[in-house]
Amino acid sequence: MSTRGFSLAALPVARVPGVAIVLVVLCAGFGVTSPGFATPANIANILTQSTILLLLALPMTVIIMTEGLDLSIGAVLTFASIVLAVTVIATGSPTLAFLAALGVGLCFGLGNGVLIAVFDIPPFITTLGTLGIAQGLSLLVTDGQSVVGIPRSIEQIYSGTAAGIPFPIIIAALAYFITHALLYHTRFGTYVFALGGNREALRVAGISVRGMLIRVYVFGGLMAGFAALLMTARLNSAHPTAGIGMEFDAIAAVAVGGTSFERGNGWLLGTLLGVIAVGVLRNGLNLLAVPSSVQVACIGALVIVALFIDGMRAER
Amino acid sequence: DDETIAVFTKNQTNPYFQAVRVGTETAAKALGVKVIQYVPTKPDSIPEQLSQVEDVIVKKPNAIVFIPVDYKALVPAVEKINAAGIPVTNITDRSAGGNFVAFVGADDYSIGLSVARRLLKAIGGKGNVIILEGVKGSLTSTNRVRGFNDAMKENPDVKLLASQPANFQRLNALQVMENLMQSFPSIDGVLAANDPMAVGAIEALEGANRKALVIGINGSKEAVELIKSGKLLASGDFNGFIQGCIGTEIAVRNLHKQPTPKEVMLKPIVIDKTNFTPYEMPVEQRACPTLEQIVSN
Amino acid sequence: MNTAARTAVRSRFTLSRDVMQAFYRLLGVVLLCAILATLSDVFLTTNNILNVLRQSALLFLMASGLTLVILTAGLDLSIGANVALSACLAASVIKITGSPLLGMATGIGCGAVIGLANGILVTALRIPSFIATYGMMWMLTGVTYYYMAGETIHGFPPEFRQLGSGYLLGVPMPVYVMVLFLLIGGLFAQRTVWGQQIYAIGANPVTARLSGVPVERRLVLVYAVSGAMAGLASLIILARINSAQGDIGEDLTLPAIAAVLVGGTSLFGGSGTVAGTLIGALILTLVLNAMNLLQINSSWQPLVTGVIVLLAVWIDTRARRIGE
Amino acid sequence: MTVVPLFELRGISKEFPGVKALDDVSFEIRAGEVHMLVGENGAGKSTLMKILCGAYRADRGSFFNNGEPVTIHDSTAARKFGIAVIFQDFTLVPYLDIAQNIFLGREFSSRLPGFIDRRRIHAEAKRVLDMIGFDIDPRMPVHGLGVAQQQMVEIAKALSQDARILVMDEPTAALSDRETELLFAMIARLKKNGVAIIYISHRLSEVFALGDRITVLRDGSNIASLLPAETTPDQLVTLMVGRPVDTTYTRPSRPTPGAVVLDVKNLSGPSGFSDINLTVRAGEIVGLSGLVGSGRTEVARAIFGADRVTAGEIRLFGEPIGGSTEISALRGMALIPENRKTQGLALARSVGDNIVLAGLRKLFPSGFFFPGRAMKAARAIIEKLRIATPTLRRPVATLSGGNQQKVVVGKWLNADARFYIFDEPTRGIDVGAKAEIFRLLDGLVHNGAAILMISSEQIEIVHICDRAYVMRSGRIVGELAHHELTEANIVRLGIHQ
Ligand SMILES: Nc1ncnc2c1ncn2[C@@H]1O[C@H](COP(=O)(O)OP(=O)(O)OP(=O)(O)O)[C@@H](O)[C@H]1O
Numbered sequence A: 001m002s003t004r005g006f007s008l009a010a011l012p013v014a015r016v017p018g019v020a021i022v023l024v025v026l027c028a029g030f031g032v033t034s035p036g037f038a039t040p041a042n043i044a045n046i047l048t049q050s051t052i053l054l055l056l057a058l059p060m061t062v063i064i065m066t067e068g069l070d071l072s073i074g075a076v077l078t079f080a081s082i083v084l085a086v087t088v089i090a091t092g093s094p095t096l097a098f099l100a101a102l103g104v105g106l107c108f109g110l111g112n113g114v115l116i117a118v119f120d121i122p123p124f125i126t127t128l129g130t131l132g133i134a135q136g137l138s139l140l141v142t143d144g145q146s147v148v149g150i151p152r153s154i155e156q157i158y159s160g161t162a163a164g165i166p167f168p169i170i171i172a173a174l175a176y177f178i179t180h181a182l183l184y185h186t187r188f189g190t191y192v193f194a195l196g197g198n199r200e201a202l203r204v205a206g207i208s209v210r211g212m213l214i215r216v217y218v219f220g221g222l223m224a225g226f227a228a229l230l231m232t233a234r235l236n237s238a239h240p241t242a243g244i245g246m247e248f249d250a251i252a253a254v255a256v257g258g259t260s261f262e263r264g265n266g267w268l269l270g271t272l273l274g275v276i277a278v279g280v281l282r283n284g285l286n287l288l289a290v291p292s293s294v295q296v297a298c299i300g301a302l303v304i305v306a307l308f309i310d311g312m313r314a315e316r
Numbered sequence B: 001d002d003e004t005i006a007v008f009t010k011n012q013t014n015p016y017f018q019a020v021r022v023g024t025e026t027a028a029k030a031l032g033v034k035v036i037q038y039v040p041t042k043p044d045s046i047p048e049q050l051s052q053v054e055d056v057i058v059k060k061p062n063a064i065v066f067i068p069v070d071y072k073a074l075v076p077a078v079e080k081i082n083a084a085g086i087p088v089t090n091i092t093d094r095s096a097g098g099n100f101v102a103f104v105g106a107d108d109y110s111i112g113l114s115v116a117r118r119l120l121k122a123i124g125g126k127g128n129v130i131i132l133e134g135v136k137g138s139l140t141s142t143n144r145v146r147g148f149n150d151a152m153k154e155n156p157d158v159k160l161l162a163s164q165p166a167n168f169q170r171l172n173a174l175q176v177m178e179n180l181m182q183s184f185p186s187i188d189g190v191l192a193a194n195d196p197m198a199v200g201a202i203e204a205l206e207g208a209n210r211k212a213l214v215i216g217i218n219g220s221k222e223a224v225e226l227i228k229s230g231k232l233l234a235s236g237d238f239n240g241f242i243q244g245c246i247g248t249e250i251a252v253r254n255l256h257k258q259p260t261p262k263e264v265m266l267k268p269i270v271i272d273k274t275n276f277t278p279y280e281m282p283v284e285q286r287a288c289p290t291l292e293q294i295v296s297n
Numbered sequence C: 001m002n003t004a005a006r007t008a009v010r011s012r013f014t015l016s017r018d019v020m021q022a023f024y025r026l027l028g029v030v031l032l033c034a035i036l037a038t039l040s041d042v043f044l045t046t047n048n049i050l051n052v053l054r055q056s057a058l059l060f061l062m063a064s065g066l067t068l069v070i071l072t073a074g075l076d077l078s079i080g081a082n083v084a085l086s087a088c089l090a091a092s093v094i095k096i097t098g099s100p101l102l103g104m105a106t107g108i109g110c111g112a113v114i115g116l117a118n119g120i121l122v123t124a125l126r127i128p129s130f131i132a133t134y135g136m137m138w139m140l141t142g143v144t145y146y147y148m149a150g151e152t153i154h155g156f157p158p159e160f161r162q163l164g165s166g167y168l169l170g171v172p173m174p175v176y177v178m179v180l181f182l183l184i185g186g187l188f189a190q191r192t193v194w195g196q197q198i199y200a201i202g203a204n205p206v207t208a209r210l211s212g213v214p215v216e217r218r219l220v221l222v223y224a225v226s227g228a229m230a231g232l233a234s235l236i237i238l239a240r241i242n243s244a245q246g247d248i249g250e251d252l253t254l255p256a257i258a259a260v261l262v263g264g265t266s267l268f269g270g271s272g273t274v275a276g277t278l279i280g281a282l283i284l285t286l287v288l289n290a291m292n293l294l295q296i297n298s299s300w301q302p303l304v305t306g307v308i309v310l311l312a313v314w315i316d317t318r319a320r321r322i323g324e
Numbered sequence D: 001m002t003v004v005p006l007f008e009l010r011g012i013s014k015e016f017p018g019v020k021a022l023d024d025v026s027f028e029i030r031a032g033e034v035h036m037l038v039g040e041n042g043a044g045k046s047t048l049m050k051i052l053c054g055a056y057r058a059d060r061g062s063f064f065n066n067g068e069p070v071t072i073h074d075s076t077a078a079r080k081f082g083i084a085v086i087f088q089d090f091t092l093v094p095y096l097d098i099a100q101n102i103f104l105g106r107e108f109s110s111r112l113p114g115f116i117d118r119r120r121i122h123a124e125a126k127r128v129l130d131m132i133g134f135d136i137d138p139r140m141p142v143h144g145l146g147v148a149q150q151q152m153v154e155i156a157k158a159l160s161q162d163a164r165i166l167v168m169d170e171p172t173a174a175l176s177d178r179e180t181e182l183l184f185a186m187i188a189r190l191k192k193n194g195v196a197i198i199y200i201s202h203r204l205s206e207v208f209a210l211g212d213r214i215t216v217l218r219d220g221s222n223i224a225s226l227l228p229a230e231t232t233p234d235q236l237v238t239l240m241v242g243r244p245v246d247t248t249y250t251r252p253s254r255p256t257p258g259a260v261v262l263d264v265k266n267l268s269g270p271s272g273f274s275d276i277n278l279t280v281r282a283g284e285i286v287g288l289s290g291l292v293g294s295g296r297t298e299v300a301r302a303i304f305g306a307d308r309v310t311a312g313e314i315r316l317f318g319e320p321i322g323g324s325t326e327i328s329a330l331r332g333m334a335l336i337p338e339n340r341k342t343q344g345l346a347l348a349r350s351v352g353d354n355i356v357l358a359g360l361r362k363l364f365p366s367g368f369f370f371p372g373r374a375m376k377a378a379r380a381i382i383e384k385l386r387i388a389t390p391t392l393r394r395p396v397a398t399l400s401g402g403n404q405q406k407v408v409v410g411k412w413l414n415a416d417a418r419f420y421i422f423d424e425p426t427r428g429i430d431v432g433a434k435a436e437i438f439r440l441l442d443g444l445v446h447n448g449a450a451i452l453m454i455s456s457e458q459i460e461i462v463h464i465c466d467r468a469y470v471m472r473s474g475r476i477v478g479e480l481a482h483h484e485l486t487e488a489n490i491v492r493l494g495i496h497q
């Protein structure tokens, strides 16, 4: 893939983004203060932990670029994970279960897209509503209980390795490259920029704005279904609260990564760095045994500092 | 040298887990070890506790004292700890899988049963009762409510008006109770699956100028004050402090290759007007009982 | 051209769009009540109506300040965490000094200072409000957890508790507070220069600035007001549940946002009313009340709330289109 | 002679809520002609073109392609008939590059399904840009471009479609003379190739210089179709407005300038201007001229307090000010910005709300707002400026361009401004409205106000202003007193020798 391809359209600002600075500072700081931090095992650990969030943050970047938002993505992940678990237990077929999870993601993505594009309900409200629906369905299906008894084959997807690299990292890398290609090298991606930047332009170009919007949210739903597979494998069970609040983590990672909330301007690599920055911060603070309440405050500070750096640079 | 013990609790907001943490720290001081607390930044977050376990394994503490956020969902975490060869003691919620040095806990079911019996006896074995459940599907809530219901079965003249969840939360309990009081003009007793919900119910009753007996579970400081002032009938003692103490002591004994029991179940104690005095002392000032004292009891 | 003459005649007969929308939404509430009344006979009792009003007061107070923020096309995700910290600090002050007044000043003051900080992040540091207040939410939560260390502060003087559980002429105190702030909020938004400027900022901040509106200062004001209202709401909670705990506000942010949106305020700024927000808060409270009265399995609660939010906003957009 | 028109619209009607934008309009285009479409602001020109290109759907009416009845229900269908449009409001995507914008919706596919062939897109874009003589790297993202450059991209986008029928909605509104000349040369070339061009303009000079035929719209109906050779400008204006209008603006005698109102000394700013010195006195109109991109807007914004300055001093009525639009407005300064849609108006709000916005503090010194009084004040402005709107409550977005511009001016009348900066006040405004705006400027100075006027049309500066400054590359390169104020002098100073 040509670097020229993304250097111009992709970088919101042509200087070092805040997230990169933050990430370097964090890594240097933890590397010095915590002996266990800079070990290969721990780095693999951080990356593996970040995979599920990345799977949600990637489509979130695309959705935010269209001046949209998907608050339902964490709840959809949860519900898909439950459906996956229930299906695999009932049928014994992991493939069928995975398809069922993707199906759940597809349905919710389609629902979101149709409500937003056809019924003209703003994305924030639409997905706030579908968040409730997905969460309610999760509770109703499970009655609040964990779903356990999943065959080991599923767990392998999270704990297995290929050539020494954990499966989740391979899956996440794949998802990243697919999203990158979609965003910067396909019609879909071009129209995503237009959806956020100037919808009128799309309309007069004869492209269906509705169709595009629906596709964008379907992409989000499918990725949530995909993430459900990793989540289920990670927990070796499904739980109705597992994904609660992950949508906000994903949004924060996207914002920390420098994607703008206003102008149809996104930076996928920034999202990746944002996700890793959050992972590094949590891991490092745990290794330093920082009290949990301080950790909570640090996460807030990370978000604000990264955006502050970006804002300062933009002013120059 | 300094042995370190990593302690995992569910959240930073429920006083019960604070009591557990104080228990582990008190015991650690007495035994000359160091404890490090790990609490999910988002209350009761399963993925986060799992991540914290993974991070802690990197640090290799000498031992772990573990309360799983969810007794089933955290089994993979326990397996990872086992694989890393770190001895782990399970307290409060019994994990559905994995190998533990020991389990220290109290039986939610029998605490629910005995404290409910206390209330049903106080209303004379007849009347109308409401149950306030905790978070749906949590082991704690399920077992406590099962205890409540079995106590109800022993009193066929008592009528269960409603059994509604209030998520272990005060404000939820207050509003659920306010709403239920609209439907039920006569309520004699409220069985709440933890103390904050009991307090919420009391506030709702007081606000409407109505009288009913209320019980809660956990034996929190606040509950003890309310028992003293006669607003709360009783609270089941789940005794997080002692669970923290004993869990830590077992972990340390195991490290020192001393024999440990496989399981310690604390007896259900109902705190009421007759026996609240020892519970008035703040947990920070209490001393840990030794394992022998508890086991011989 | 005689268009000017036509203007004079027509504008007198055209009902304001906002009024029409509030009317539609009120119709929705009435309809909802009618349905609920047929399902449960206690629903329409005076007691239950007062009960619903009292419960909606809390949501409304948080949502009313938030309405102003959303009118400027911003968002305040920190109000729940703000409520928690304000409540805990106010509770401490009441406990230590024994003075409810000092405690109330602390609660509202703490809320306002937090709001001010949000305003500064959004204006001076130019961080999008969604992210700035999200970061603020985490920081506040951290401070609250640290301060409370898992403990509870319990038991306040009865005269303070009157604010939450007292009655005046048979009507609960929070209802008076709610009506008071409905009037203040409505007057502020509709009948002050500042209110007009806030609407203009929401519609187009560039234009507002180039028309001599001090956009930054109005934004800071709006966030501070939202924070102060969260502080006030924290006092009502304290007075109602008679105790403070670190997780007191966690679940209140999204419902407050939902109340504003169900109340017809646009997330894109520039349109909406405080009265609409009251109706939004009423709708959401009614649904929960009905589910308790009908003893519906609480697992249904998020699902039903989600559907109601979608329905309300959908009907709203339909009505708006027909209205034009 | 019956020529079958290339394309014909018959009996088109279109109603927006409350406005009959088009009423039974017919219109035909022949191959190789430049067909001027003129009319007052709000006459329905843009609406008619949007119907032609499928962006709006007509309520009634039919289309004929080479005499065959056809339907156009979306822009794809319009494109099939070779209709391309250069829109009045840009349809560019800021964070895509120039090439991607030019080929938006018509991307070249690579071998992988769904993937695009970037290299080919860039190559083709380069070809089109070269064709119109626009020397720029097609990989530049559009968000960094100036207005004129965006307009050129918009033109390239339309031309790249190899259109048979090319609609240009006020294409020169944002162009400098050099670019305008390039465009006109382009039009001549296209004409020769048999392309039909529909050209909407408010500039009568263009209408007569370019047009082969003229169609006049008034209040949504077509009034006349005429040939330029058989018409005089006055007749045309009378047709457009519906009554005889004096468009030959005669400069009234002005009072002798009074005290210095604005005094700017050595002003420099980070947005690319430096060492600006200028004064404006009460009762005079001072022009600020120069080429597009010479930094006039930046100076105006800095004076008004909207942008930061790094050095220098601004005094208004002898008092130093700067850095705050609020204080500027309170002290009696007004800015009519160059882009009314993004800077002058809150589009979603009503006409009334917009008109009172700047004057809120003056109208309601107590801080309390009374809708009745606000409405009265707004109505007075609407009558004074003759703003065409059915009600005060109509969203200002639904007004035509000229009427929107009047609203932007109107909002400062309530604020009692004594010093006005007009940045391109006549951009996109019809002749009638233009004359009205000029009379408005005169009225203001007669009452003792001072005006600084920016315009890219030198003729306007010459006609209206008492004296003028000329800018080049962020500096003032000269001041022309009234007797030196000629187009030739402005151009001489403004263009690098
Ligand atoms: N989307 C819309 N909704 C409602 N009314 C509209 C809309 N677009 C245009 N109008 C109205 O239709 C009429 C014709 O507008 P149009 O933009 O076609 O005028 P125009 O001739 O292009 O004017 P200008 O020269 O100022 O561009 C105006 O009264 C305008 O207010």
Ligand SMILES: Nc1ncnc2c1ncn2[C@@H]1O[C@H](COP(=O)(O)OP(=O)(O)OP(=O)(O)O)[C@@H](O)[C@H]1O
Pocket (backbone or CB within 6 Å): D144, D145, D146, D147, D271, D272, D290, D291, D292, D293, D294, D295, D296, D297, D298, D338, D424, D456
């Ligand atoms: N070649 C260019 N590349 C990028 N931006 C440009 C270029 N030329 C001009 N600009 C933009 O335009 C600004 C200067 O143009 P500006 O609009 O201030 O000129 P002006 O004299 O006010 O002309 P006008 O009012 O006619 O647009 C610069 O600050 C820059 O943002």
Ligand SMILES: [Mg+2]
Pocket (backbone or CB within 6 Å): D045, D046, D047, D088, D169, D401
């Ligand atoms: Mg037009």
Ligand SMILES: [Mg+2]
Pocket (backbone or CB within 6 Å): D296, D297, D298, D338, D423
């Ligand atoms: Mg300019």
